[in-house]
Amino acid sequence: QSALTQPPSASGSPGQSVTISCTGTSSDVGFYNYVSWYQQHPGKAPKLMIFEVNKRPSGVPDRFSGSKSGNTASLTVSGLQAEDEADYYCSSYAGSNKNVFGTGTKVTVL
Amino acid sequence: QVHLVQSGSELKKPGASVKVSCKDSGHTFSNSAINWLRQAPGQGLEWLGWITTYTGNPTYAQGFTGRFVFSLDISVSTAYLQISSLKAEDTAVYYCARGSDILTGCDSWGQGTLVTVSS
Numbered sequence: 001q002s003a004l005t006q007p008p009s010a011s012g013s014p015g016q017s018v019t020i021s022c023t024g025t026s027s028d029v030g031f032y033n034y035v036s037w038y039q040q041h042p043g044k045a046p047k048l049m050i051f052e053v054n055k056r057p058s059g060v061p062d063r064f065s066g067s068k069s070g071n072t073a074s075l076t077v078s079g080l081q082a083e084d085e086a087d088y089y090c091s092s093y094a095g096s097n098k099n100v101f102g103t104g105t106k107v108t109v110l
Numbered sequence: 111q112v113h114l115v116q117s118g119s120e121l122k123k124p125g126a127s128v129k130v131s132c133k134d135s136g137h138t139f140s141n142s143a144i145n146w147l148r149q150a151p152g153q154g155l156e157w158l159g160w161i162t163t164y165t166g167n168p169t170y171a172q173g174f175t176g177r178f179v180f181s182l183d184i185s186v187s188t189a190y191l192q193i194s195s196l197k198a199e200d201t202a203v204y205y206c207a208r209g210s211d212i213l214t215g216c217d218s219w220g221q222g223t224l225v226t227v228s229s
Contacts, residue, residue, distance in 0.1 A: 001172050003154075036215035038155075045205060045222055046155065051215035089155050093213050097160075097169045101147070104154035 001094055004029065004102035011108040012080045020105045022073040022090035028100055030071035034093035037066055037075045041086045049088075050075060077107070085109045114206055114220035121226045122196050130223045132189040132206030139163055139187040143209045145216050146180060146191050148202040156202075160212055161189060169212075196227045 005023040012018040022029065022037075029035060035053045038046035048057050050066040053073065063078045073092070077084050090102035117131040132144065146158040159170040161180040168180040179192045189206055204223045207216035 032213075034213045038216075040155075045219035046207075046216075047219070048215045048217050051217075052213075057215075057217055087154075091157070091215070097212055098171060099145075099157050099160075099212065101155050101157050 001028075001098060001100045004090055004092060004100055006088075006090060006102040006105045008103075009106045009108065011110055012077075013110045014080055014082065016080050017076055017078045018080060018107060019074050019076045020088055020090075020107070022075070022092075022102050024071050024073075024092055024094075024100070026071060028092040028094040029068065029073050031095070032093045033068070035066065035068060035073040036091045037064075038089045038091070039084075039086045040089065046089065080109050082109050114208060114218055116204075116206060116220035116223045119224040119226070121228065123229055124196055124198060124227055126196050126227075127192060127194040128196060128225055130191045130193075130204050130206075130225070132191070132220050134187040134189075134208065136218075138208070138210075140184065141210070143212050144180075144182075144189040145207045145209065145212075146178075147205045147207060148200075149205070149222075150199075150202040153202075155205075158191070162212075163189075193225070196225075198227050200225065201227045 037050040040046040054066040094100045113135040142163045145160040158174045161168040181190045206220040208218040209216045
């Protein structure tokens with residue numbers, strides 16, 4: 001199972017929006033609506049931000065939204081804030097009780 | 111509220127074994143999917159697999175069968191990751207992470223355990 005493909009970096013100014021892509025295959029992202037997104041600050045454990053493509057856990061700001069089209073899922077962060085600067089990882093169910101994670105994207109707030 | 115606490119850092123020589131623990135101080139351990147992931151220095155997250163606390167059945171990601179073993183001790187709400195025949199490339203921070211199932215993401219994470227393999 002190959003890792004999902006994410007751009008290495010993305011950036012935006014405070015208040016702007018940034019969108020991160022996560023490209024898989026018709027066997028994972030394209031087949032299942034079980035895409036999750038995680039935020040990881042340096043030296044910290046990841047935090048769940050989105051599950052089932054577009055659902056937010058309690059406590060996650062509605063500035064974070066998820067979507068999917070075909071084999072590509074996306075995470076959009078609207079109204080960028082300094083604390084959004086972090087690494088972001090997607091993951092997808094890939095069948096046979098297995099998950100696959102993305103390569104990670106470093107988001108910089110300019 | 112789920113709170114996962116992992117064991118401390120380990121320094122091991124190549125060829126040795128290590129066992130990392132992950133204790134759940136919440137009240138949902140008996141209805142959980144405990145995932146194991148690792149993150150090598152400066153690298154991304156890598157999913158090793160998971161174990162269901164319903165049956166104790168483990169599932170391993172491709173490339174992590176044989177040397178990696180997941181286990182549980184339900185009586186103390188603790189999950190374990192044992193790695194044998196350690197190699198330098200196993201040096202990483204190892205995380206346990208809990209989900210209600212394998213599908214809907216990991217909503218609680220341990221603090222991570224650094225395993226360093228060096229002669």
